[in-house]
Amino acid sequence: MSSRLSGVVVPSGPAAGPAGARRRGPFSGWTLRRTLVVSIVALFALVTLASGLAMSALLERSLVAELDSRVASTATRVLGPEGRRDDDRRGPPADAGQRRPLADMLVVVVRGSTVQTNTVATRNGGSRSLSIPQVQALLQAGLTSRPTTVDLGEDLGRYRVVGVTTPDGARVVTGLPMHPLEDSVRQMRLITAGLGLLGFLLVGIGTALLVGRALRPLDRVAATATRVATLPLSSGEVDLAERVPSRDTDRRTEVGQVGAALNDLLDHVDVSLRHRQESETQLRRFVADASHELRTPLASIRGYTELSLRDGQLPGDVRTSLERVESESARMATLVEDLLLLARLDAGRDLAREPVDLTRLLLEATSDARIVGPDHRWRLDLPEEAVEVVGDQARLTQVLVNVLANARLHTPPGTTVTGALRAEGGEAVVTICDDGPGIDPALLPTVFQRFSRGDAARARTQWSTGLGLSIVQAVVTAHRGTVDLESRPGRTCLTLRLPRA
Structure with a gap:
């Protein structure tokens, strides 16, 4: 609503003023x-x-x-x-003193x-x-x-x-x-x-x-x-033992009503968290058991497929079908291994703790990526002295391979991918940057979620399972580190921070 006076539109109603700003009390x-x-x-x-x-x-x-x-x-x-005044009398009157x-x-x-x-x-x-x-x-x-x-x-x-x-x-x-x-x-x-x-x-x-x-x-x-x-209530087992003292839960008083209501709320939240934890535990156990059980039949399928492909008298269409089976079984085996790794990390399984030379790992992972992706330009920015951390070498290698593979699979040919490593205080900082088209801002909040896939502008293949960055975050978090991702057209940079001690 608005009222018009002398050609000037004057806003009216409760929203009048700058953006309907609320008046604040004294x-x-x-x-x-x-x-x-x-x-x-x-x-x-x-x-x-x-x-x-x-x-x-x-x-x-x-x-x-x-x-x-x-x-x-x-x-x-x-x-x-x-x-008359006393001064005008000829003689002092009897009550002159008064x-x-x-x-x-x-x-x-x-x-x-x-x-x-x-x-x-x-x-x-x-x-x-x-x-x-x-x-x-x-x-x-x-x-x-x-x-x-x-x-x-x-x-x-x-x-x-x-x-x-x-x-x-x-x-x-x-x-x-x-x-x-x-x-x-x-x-x-x-x-x-x-x-x-x-x-x-x-x-x-x-x-x-x-x-x-x-x-x-x-x-x-x-x-x-x-x-x-x-308290960390988002995931994992939560011990919600905090309660308002009984002396502050007297429902006859206003504060007691608030304290009692808060205790009731905490009781409900505690029950809900326990149910959620039980469901997550059962799901992790199922994923771990299913992944473990699938490894044997997948290995058998791959073995029989490789054995069958050695027969030189196979018809062309049969050989093509077997090669397709071998490719899909290899893809399935990779997916099963990734799911099993995530399930173990979710269960809190301890990783190996040994000195790891990140300089050598980044150099080797970039060399492998250069061979797999010759249509990309690969660059390294390494310090003069080696940067070491304490952790699981196999898992950290998998992190670097996943990050480089993600940059290779989701950028067009000719993209420059730069890997850098530096020591910053008590942390080792690894950055993998590319000058590709970037990630859609709407997808940035979900890129580390499981089975999350990039948009069509970056994705050149549908082979990706969407678990690569999930594994990266899970492994780095298990090493008490952090992962950050920044992206805009022409620059996408993923930063890994790992404690050096």
């Missing part, structure tokens, strides 16, 4: 332990911050209300019952053009009278009997003030400073911040310890799964 890629710890600590920080702000606001409101009450009471102390202004109170009296102010305390501990701009700021603030906040500058700070007019027409402004209130609120905020930071650290450490302890069973379950994942 905790993507985090471990469960980190996610829980960060989430809990972040929640604690938000609650602490909100509580601190609320407490600060409530305290400030309470202190302002108390200050307003004091401002109203101080205004009453300044003004007499008749609405109505005397507070030491930190601001008093401004305006009568006509005369302005009278008292001395007020500054924030740094001194005292002074109000300046003209400060008096003007008070008079222009539109004060009433309700307390109002007025800022009188950095030295005096903010004041809560009220303004009243006496019956004789005088304008009286009284107020109290707010910096004690502000200092109290600031101190409370600092204390709250300090306690919040301390609580933040304690909650972080405590949460990490508690979450780590709570997730310890899950770590043991993950460790069991990791150990199982490293």
Whole structure:
């Protein structure tokens, strides 16, 4: 779906964006332990911050209300019952001591053009009278009997003030400073911040310890799964003894449910692997027995065929038929020998362990290939010193012969085949490369499988059984080595790596 607007096609739907990329969450890629710890600590920080702000606001409101009450009471102390200032009385009244202004109170009296102010305390501990701009700021603030906040500058700070007019027409402004209130609120905020930071650290450490302890069973379950994942389960006999400890399989808990489910899965996998191993063992035994039993009748067929061919009076068609029988019996004998070798290697039969000169083996195998395939160009790249490995000479010879035969059979005449040998660290590296048409990339993953045959572009004959490279991989693996194959048009290279010791 797409929507068209002003000639511009705008993608719509869930796949909009670069290739429908999925949005990743804020905790993507985090471990469960980190996610829980960060989430809990972040929640604690938000609650602490909100509580601190609320407490600060409530305290400030309470202190302002108390200050307003004091401002109203101080205004009453300044003004007499008749609405006049104490200083205007001819004699001190009986309650003058009670109505005397507070030491930190601001008093401004305006009568006509005369302005009278008292001395007020500054924030740094001194005292002074109000300046003209400060008096003007008070008079222009539109004060009433309700307390109002007025800022009188950095030295005096903010004041809560009220303004009243006496019956004789005088304008009286009284107020109290707010910096004690502000200092109290600031101190409370600092204390709250300090306690919040301390609580933040304690909650972080405590949460990490508690979450780590709570997730310890899950770590043991993950460790069991990791150990199982490293086991060679693809082939051969597998001893799948790994299980989640019984203490981590309590189905009443979430982790226990995971542990119990993993144990059930491992039990099923163990049973399946045992059945597979039994089937593979029976199949190997059958192939080995069948191959062994077929060797005798095939040898008899070849022997009788060779004996019959010695008769010079055989008709032409009979001789042709016998030659065909001899050829097919030889091919069948080779196939039987290859199957028997693979069955023995699969069964883990030990190979001979003796010093083998790979330089001489490669030289002899290339010489034989040159005689069998004179229409190919054969080249060698050998080191000056001999390269030796410890292994089975007959099997390693078969490996080199198979690789060279594979290059000869699956490339057209005129192809150059180059065999190279070098010592690389603790390994002997053999490379057989040709400049033929290459292998179809779709066939590369299966070239080492049994009875795998190349594509028509490389295969010039159907005589191949498809076991050559399978034997190469099986023999090299039995020698604790590796086989790699790279192919592209104009270059196909097979690399054998064998340990030298």
